Amino acid sequence: MLNHGTEVTRPPDRGKRGPALVIALALFIVISPVAENFKRKPVDSFPLSYFPMFSFRRSPVHTGNTLIGIDDAGHRTRLRAALAGTGGFNQIRRQIQAKVKAGRAQEICETVAARVSRARREPMPHIRTVQVLTVKHEVDAFFSGDQTAVSETVQAACEVPEAEPLAHNRKERP
Amino acid sequence: MNALKSWMDSLWFPAMPSKRIAAIRIAAGLFALWYVAQRYSMFLGVAATEPFYFKPVGAVWWMREPVGTGLFEILMVATLVLNLAFIAGWKHRLTGPAFALLLLVLLSYRNSWTMIYHSDNAMVLQILILGFTRAADAWSVDAWLRSLPAAAHWRYGWPVQLICAVTAASYFLAGWAKLAGDLGWNWVLGDSLRSQVAADAIRKILLGESAPQLAFFLYEHLWIFTAIGIVSMIVELGAPLALLNRRLGMFWALNAWAMHWGILFIMDITFRYQLAGLIFLAFFPAERLAAPFRWFLAQVGREHPAAQGAGGAA
Numbered sequence: 001m002l003n004h005g006t007e008v009t010r011p012p013d014r015g016k017r018g019p020a021l022v023i024a025l026a027l028f029i030v031i032s033p034v035a036e037n038f039k040r041k042p043v044d045s046f047p048l049s050y051f052p053m054f055s056f057r058r059s060p061v062h063t064g065n066t067l068i069g070i071d072d073a074g075h076r077t078r079l080r081a082a083l084a085g086t087g088g089f090n091q092i093r094r095q096i097q098a099k100v101k102a103g104r105a106q107e108i109c110e111t112v113a114a115r116v117s118r119a120r121r122e123p124m125p126h127i128r129t130v131q132v133l134t135v136k137h138e139v140d141a142f143f144s145g146d147q148t149a150v151s152e153t154v155q156a157a158c159e160v161p162e163a164e165p166l167a168h169n170r171k172e173r174p
Numbered sequence: 175m176n177a178l179k180s181w182m183d184s185l186w187f188p189a190m191p192s193k194r195i196a197a198i199r200i201a202a203g204l205f206a207l208w209y210v211a212q213r214y215s216m217f218l219g220v221a222a223t224e225p226f227y228f229k230p231v232g233a234v235w236w237m238r239e240p241v242g243t244g245l246f247e248i249l250m251v252a253t254l255v256l257n258l259a260f261i262a263g264w265k266h267r268l269t270g271p272a273f274a275l276l277l278l279v280l281l282s283y284r285n286s287w288t289m290i291y292h293s294d295n296a297m298v299l300q301i302l303i304l305g306f307t308r309a310a311d312a313w314s315v316d317a318w319l320r321s322l323p324a325a326a327h328w329r330y331g332w333p334v335q336l337i338c339a340v341t342a343a344s345y346f347l348a349g350w351a352k353l354a355g356d357l358g359w360n361w362v363l364g365d366s367l368r369s370q371v372a373a374d375a376i377r378k379i380l381l382g383e384s385a386p387q388l389a390f391f392l393y394e395h396l397w398i399f400t401a402i403g404i405v406s407m408i409v410e411l412g413a414p415l416a417l418l419n420r421r422l423g424m425f426w427a428l429n430a431w432a433m434h435w436g437i438l439f440i441m442d443i444t445f446r447y448q449l450a451g452l453i454f455l456a457f458f459p460a461e462r463l464a465a466p467f468r469w470f471l472a473q474v475g476r477e478h479p480a481a482q483g484a485g486g487a488a
Contacts, residue, residue, distance in 0.1 A: 086216065087289070091291075093377060095287075147379070
């Protein structure tokens with residue numbers, strides 16, 4: 001990059017060897033994650049990444065987990081991810097996924113149920129049961145207005161415990 | 175050979191005013207301060223998460239198990255204190271590297287709980303460069319105490335160029351990953367991008383969040399995703415060209431910045447450092463950001479000559 005309209009005084013080239021080595025080394029390190037693209041099981045890291053997001057082929061059928069609250073009348077409500085953990089949305093989503101994959105969805109269910117019992121905002125006080133479901137949706141149909149799942153698997157279900165004194169709810173940001 | 179050497183020299187060692195890298199230091203430092211301080215409670219909450227989720231990455235890859243939240247809180251407080259020194263440019267030779275390394279460790283640890291937030295990458299890498307170079311020879315306590323020279327010099331130019339290069343490299347890697355994926359060049363046809371947008375929207379809805387309505391509107395129009403895919407690929411793979419020419423660099427930065435705003439509207443994904451334009455600051459004469467403040471101070475001085483006189487005497 002050239003300077004931006006600033007008066008320039010160009011000194012002798014002394015002392016540039018060190019910075020040149022730093023530049024070469026830094027660029028090599030930052031670009032080195034490109035090698036992950038050629039591995040069978042690439043591993044992402046931080047802050048050096050090969051930036052795999054948006055590069056995957058997606059199935060026309062989406063599989064994901066959802067948290068459902070059911071009230072006395074049997075009405076179902078989708079519950080927010082924030083009830084299941086701490087952190088940003090995608091972080092909690094992955095935590096739910098990890099627990100489901102490990103066969104420990106019941107722990108997520110109980111965490112959510114405990115938080116539901118402390119929540120006062122509608123429709124939380126009426127929710128009696130929490131379920132952790134793995135659901136499949138046809139993507140085209142979903143975006144055409146049909147959000148009915150083509151399959152549902154109940155990974156865990158639990159009762160909401162009796163309400164305790166209100167604990168503070170904090171808004172968490174990614 | 176001499177021509178190549180001269181070209182490389184002008185590319186990597188342009189003389190730049192010390193105020194440019196100082197402006198980038200202050201802007202990046204202020205963002206980091208806001209970013210960490212605002213998430214103080216959340217970071218503590220994440221650090222207190224059960225060890226089952228702990229998958230160490232980056233600077234903490236060697237850890238077998240998480241540290242106690244007390245130690246993590248000490249790390250956060252130390253990072254915030256050094257962050258203030260970094261912004262102020264106080265004892266930068268010590269506090270600059272120390273802050274950069276602590277921020278690297280802090281955010282590596284924060285990203286070690288099942289999810290890597292790639293939006294943090296650029297900020298950490300840029301602050302590492304700023305922390306280890308002479309980014310506080312102007313607009314700093316150090317400069318004020320020692321009357322450091324602030325003339326344009328290549329020693330202020332190469333770190334700025336390196337920041338530009340590291341930024342461009344990250345976009346290039348993102349483009350390369352798409353080509354190296356299952357779809358190769360077919361990625362630009364837009365079908366894959368549309369399915370990404372769709373998957374993101376469905377995930378949000380399934381977990382009780384609202385999905386951007388624009389995603390539903392655009393889904394029916396594949397050609398829009400094709401256009402976005404082509405432009406994205408040009409921006410990402412063309413990123414290295416941004417280093418070759420000042421105007422090209424600014425043009426590329428504006429397009430990459432617009433791309434992040436597009437991601438926000440279509441996917442509701444907020445890359446804050448990128449949306450604020452801070453990631454691209456090194457491509458512009460950042461020192462001119464101070465112009466409005468100078469103008470404001472000049473106006474205040476004009477209205478209050480006594481204050482101006484006192485300032486001048488000081």
